[in-house]
Amino acid sequence: MSLRRTAATAWRVLRQLRRDPRTLALMMLVPLVLMALLRYMFNDDRTVFDRIAPELIGLFPFVLMFVVTSVAMLRERSSGTLERLLATPVAKLDILLGYALAFAATALVQVGLVLALVLGPLQVTVRGSLLLIVVFAVLDALLGAGLGLCFSALARTEFQAVQLMPALVFPQALLSGLFVPRSAMIPPLQGLANALPLTYAVDGITRAASSTAFGTELLKDLLVVLLCWPLALLVGALTLRRRTP
Amino acid sequence: MNYAVEVRGLTVVRGGRPVVAGVDLVVPAGTLVGLLGPSGAGKTTLMRALVGVQRISAGSVTVVGHPAGSPGARHLVGYVTQAPAVYGDLTVRENLAYFASILGVSGSRVAAAIREVSLEGRAGDRVGNLAGGEVSRVSLATALLASPPLLILDEPTVGLDPLLREDLWSLFARLAAEGSTVLVSSHVMDEARRCQRLVLLRAGRVVADEAPAALLQRTRASDLDGAFLQVVRQLELPG
Ligand SMILES: Nc1ncnc2c1ncn2[C@@H]1O[C@H](COP(=O)(O)OP(=O)(O)OP(=O)(O)O)[C@@H](O)[C@H]1O
Ligand SMILES: [Mg+2]
Numbered sequence: 001m002s003l004r005r006t007a008a009t010a011w012r013v014l015r016q017l018r019r020d021p022r023t024l025a026l027m028m029l030v031p032l033v034l035m036a037l038l039r040y041m042f043n044d045d046r047t048v049f050d051r052i053a054p055e056l057i058g059l060f061p062f063v064l065m066f067v068v069t070s071v072a073m074l075r076e077r078s079s080g081t082l083e084r085l086l087a088t089p090v091a092k093l094d095i096l097l098g099y100a101l102a103f104a105a106t107a108l109v110q111v112g113l114v115l116a117l118v119l120g121p122l123q124v125t126v127r128g129s130l131l132l133i134v135v136f137a138v139l140d141a142l143l144g145a146g147l148g149l150c151f152s153a154l155a156r157t158e159f160q161a162v163q164l165m166p167a168l169v170f171p172q173a174l175l176s177g178l179f180v181p182r183s184a185m186i187p188p189l190q191g192l193a194n195a196l197p198l199t200y201a202v203d204g205i206t207r208a209a210s211s212t213a214f215g216t217e218l219l220k221d222l223l224v225v226l227l228c229w230p231l232a233l234l235v236g237a238l239t240l241r242r243r244t245p
Numbered sequence: 246m247n248y249a250v251e252v253r254g255l256t257v258v259r260g261g262r263p264v265v266a267g268v269d270l271v272v273p274a275g276t277l278v279g280l281l282g283p284s285g286a287g288k289t290t291l292m293r294a295l296v297g298v299q300r301i302s303a304g305s306v307t308v309v310g311h312p313a314g315s316p317g318a319r320h321l322v323g324y325v326t327q328a329p330a331v332y333g334d335l336t337v338r339e340n341l342a343y344f345a346s347i348l349g350v351s352g353s354r355v356a357a358a359i360r361e362v363s364l365e366g367r368a369g370d371r372v373g374n375l376a377g378g379e380v381s382r383v384s385l386a387t388a389l390l391a392s393p394p395l396l397i398l399d400e401p402t403v404g405l406d407p408l409l410r411e412d413l414w415s416l417f418a419r420l421a422a423e424g425s426t427v428l429v430s431s432h433v434m435d436e437a438r439r440c441q442r443l444v445l446l447r448a449g450r451v452v453a454d455e456a457p458a459a460l461l462q463r464t465r466a467s468d469l470d471g472a473f474l475q476v477v478r479q480l481e482l483p484g
Contacts, residue, residue: 008347009343015339019334079333084330087297089349243299243314245300
């Protein structure tokens, strides 16, 4: 592990992202458009939007970073640059952390834009802590990037990588209680939801949005997400093989 | 003796077939070696084993005194993959600057490496907008950055015009004269006359390993293409 190599990798990934303004624009604008869309879909009943807005603030960076990371990693694999990097003294974690840092920075901007929209024109009032919301949203992005790194190893083509999202992210998002509260789910689904990290990520941000109190429940959510992220990175590191058949 | 490459009984199975079968190869430091053979002979596979990115079935591979692929070896080996492995969305200079930080070499090496592959005029251009031969030179430049004692170059001259090819072969010869060991694969036999030593690979086996002049003399062929045919025919003679 080396700070220099990690930072160089993060800069390189950010620079590549900047060279792709279309992707960048989609990453930043799609959450805003979806947010506005949902706000006016629930125009008659503001309470619904007030309830799901914080969840979405946490969900968007997770989903987006998952997709972007799994595709970026796949590209690195198939272009041969990963093989070349792994033939240098670089540590696998330098590469993974470099990606994570770059995408966390991107997520920070995205979360800022979404928050500005939600708190400004969409007039959602947040009773909780804004700082904690941002912290959770960025952690969600890191978790998404970490899981994307892990699962990109399952994909051989970009088509497969894109399919990973409906296969792995949608179920987690549904089970986290976005449409149906978890308490209303049948017990096996509740059990499954409790085993998935996104559940805690979404719960955490909802709690952070609803009150300024920093209770044990919130602490648990924070710890689960904080532990799952390095775990995802470690599993990701295992999928990077220096020697291939 | 100071060996840059020491391969003993190397066997690599790929896709269920042995594609490198019991190869022995010992190369003293400071040698320019050509690795030749038809498509599918196992050149890339052997080079990957030297770099330490190929899973091997049997044998041992030591480079510059370290087991291939070990952290010690990774500091000392420069590798150019057959398909150029660089970032198309970055400029030539940005690609090299990134690999320079990864390799821990000073930024001044970036301009020097660009010069060595004659890409000064394109340093600020995006690699994705370059011609194929230019991209492969960017890939080559990244391997030159750290001036490693062992350079493994997989077909670095493919798709280049004769003038540039000549320039690159002079560069390889100069690097070898300065003490680096340079292993270059190619399937153009004629290029290989610039090598001090030729290793002919066929179906995963070394079928000849000698200096170009010695090979020509032994086979009484007029050129290296003819010499290779001669070697293969001799192998296929019964008894
Ligand atoms: N990933 C792979 N999986 C299975 N078999 C492979 C793989 N890569 C190469 N092979 C096989 O290994 C053999 C040697 O391939 P290799 O790439 O080493 O040949 P080469 O001498 O470099 O050929 P070329 O001159 O075309 O680059 C070939 O028969 C090829 O089909
Ligand atoms: Mg090859």
